[in-house]
Amino acid sequence: IIDLLLSGKAEDRVRVTALLDEIRGIFRHLTLNYSLVRILMPFFAWILRRQVTFQSAYVNNLTEYTTFWNDALVPPAPDGSGRWNRQDIPAVAPYAFLYSRYAGPEATHPRQEMPDIDLQADRIAAAYQTGDSLSYFLLERILVIMGLSDWKKTLPILKSIEKTVPGTEWFDYSQMSFIYVLYQLGLKMDTLEPEVADMLERACRDWTLRCRGYFSAHNSHVANPLKLYKRNVMSWYAMVWCAHNGDKPDESGQSVPLFRELLAGAIKDRDKELLVHLVNNISELITDSGDIYTALDLIKVVFEGIPSQEVLDEFDAGASDRYPDTAANLVTLFGNILGTAKNYFPAQVNDFLARGVIGLGFPGIPKYKDDILSYNPGGEKLSDLFTHKFGNFIIWALIHEESVDEVVADCLKEAASTQDSAAWFDRGVRIVLRSLLKIKI
Known part of the structure; x- marks a missing residue:
């Protein structure tokens, strides 16, 4: 669905x-x-809680959401300090209706009655000092709706976030959240605003070179064995580029310039950690957005940059102690990616292996031509759905479906009056069942 x-x-x-x-x-x-x-219902709720708690590789999970109910981090009510608090959620949640009610092509209310975005600037700035996952989940979506509804009033808020989050304790997480907002705005805008493109490129370069796909948050140390969450942001940059420039073969080498720049740097420095992270972004570009031609062009950049077994050996000797991803053999890694791509885009992958790699010396190419048909990737899990497709769906629905706006707003408002994440999730499940299946529990 x-x-x-x-x-x-x-x-x-x-x-x-x-x-x-x-x-x-x-x-x-x-x-x-x-x-x-x-x-x-109690059993169903337990099963669902298990699923979203078990999902612990990404930051949106119930283990991380518990910080919202930590009074020292997010006070239950205003305390006079101007800090973000739980009662700010009901104040911000109605802004989910901005586009569908006031600014969109099917708006049901006069635009001049639209709530003033400026009124929430201080609240949002305060929230972005907390590193609180549930607050960020809400604000990411609210900021996208604000930006699509009134870009000129939203731009100062985004510039403030860009300026104030560096140096804060949870900068890596806050910047990733900021990038997500820019990514969604870039995808949804009919014409890409230059400020969005510039901020997105700056932030993606900075975050990718510094974090290499991993960051910490309040509860990451207990959420998974690595004690870090993972995220790919260069795939977001590439998706926005393709949305406004098209996904097509580019013999000129001008497409997704930042992506090419970072790949070239990783190859030049024999930086396997960065290279593997960028390759994971290429994989996501295929599976999440279907930008196959751009992805294959980027794979070709790597194949051109690793022209021999000797160069490949230099990379494969450079596994990082920090991240398990770097232990992967590059030939195997690219074989898995091309095998996955083959399931989505068989004609394009066949053509790439038959003609696109002619004359290249990357050591895995003969193996790919022989073995690629035998690769069978794993399926998508519910935990994967909860992390990216569901979040993207919520933003889509907030733009296009006012009935979903009401469900999301109701669920978020409940966070201010529940005692912990489990109770909030139970209430959310009941709201969704009541709205979707008309079951009143």
């Missing part, structure tokens, strides 16, 4: 309606007109 909605095609919206009707019918039949759902 999420994939169909994100496609934006009218016929897919019709299919979504049919699928939702099917789900309601199946649930009604299997649960004796929903009575079993009401009885077993």
Whole structure:
């Protein structure tokens, strides 16, 4: 359903309606007109909590969300200091309606009645000092809606974040969150604002060179064995570039210039840590946005930069003690990526291996031509869905579906009145079930 909605095609919206009707019918039949759902709700809630708690490689998980209920970090009410507090959530949540009600092409209210974005500037600035994951999850989406509704009033807020978060304790996380906002704005804008492009390029270069795909947050030390969360932001940069310039083969070498610059630097310095991180971004560019031609062009940049076994050996000897990803053999890593790409874009990958790599000396090319058909990648897990597709879906829905605005706003407002993350999640599940399946529990 999420994939169909994100496609934006009218016929897919019709299919979504049919699928939702099917789900309601199946649930009604299997649960004796929903009575079993009401009885077993505690068990269902436990299963769902397990799924989103088990997802611990990315920052949006219930383990990390618990910091929102830490009174020392996010006070339950205003304390006179101007700090971000839990009562700020109900004040900010209504801004989720800005686009659908006041600024969009199907707005239901006069634009002159739109709430003033300036009123939230101090709240947002204070929130971006906390490193609190749930607050960032909310504000990322609110900032995107603000930017699409009134760019001139939102720009000063973004410039303030860019200026004030460096040097703060959770700078790596805060900057990544800031990049996510710019990425979503860049994708959704009909014409890319120059300030978005400039800020996105600056932040992506800085974050990628400094963090190499990993960052810490309040609870990352207990969330997973690595004690860090992972994220790829160069794929976001490339997706925005492709959204406004097109995804097509580029023999001139001018596409995604920042990506090419960083790849060239990693190859020149024999920096395997950075190279592997950038390659992971290329993989995400294929699976998340389908920009296959740009991704294959970037793979070719690496193949051209590693023309022999001797150069490859220099890289493979450079595994980092910090990150397990760098232990991967580059030939195997690219084989896995091309194998995955083959499942999505068989014609393009076949053409790339048949003609696009002619004359290149990268040692894995003969193996790829022989073995690529035998590679079978793993499927997507619910935990993967929760981290990126679901977040992207929420932003899409906030722009296009006012009914979803209400569900999201209701769920977020509940955070201010619940005692912990588990209680908040339970209430959220009930709100979604009530709205989606019309089950009142």
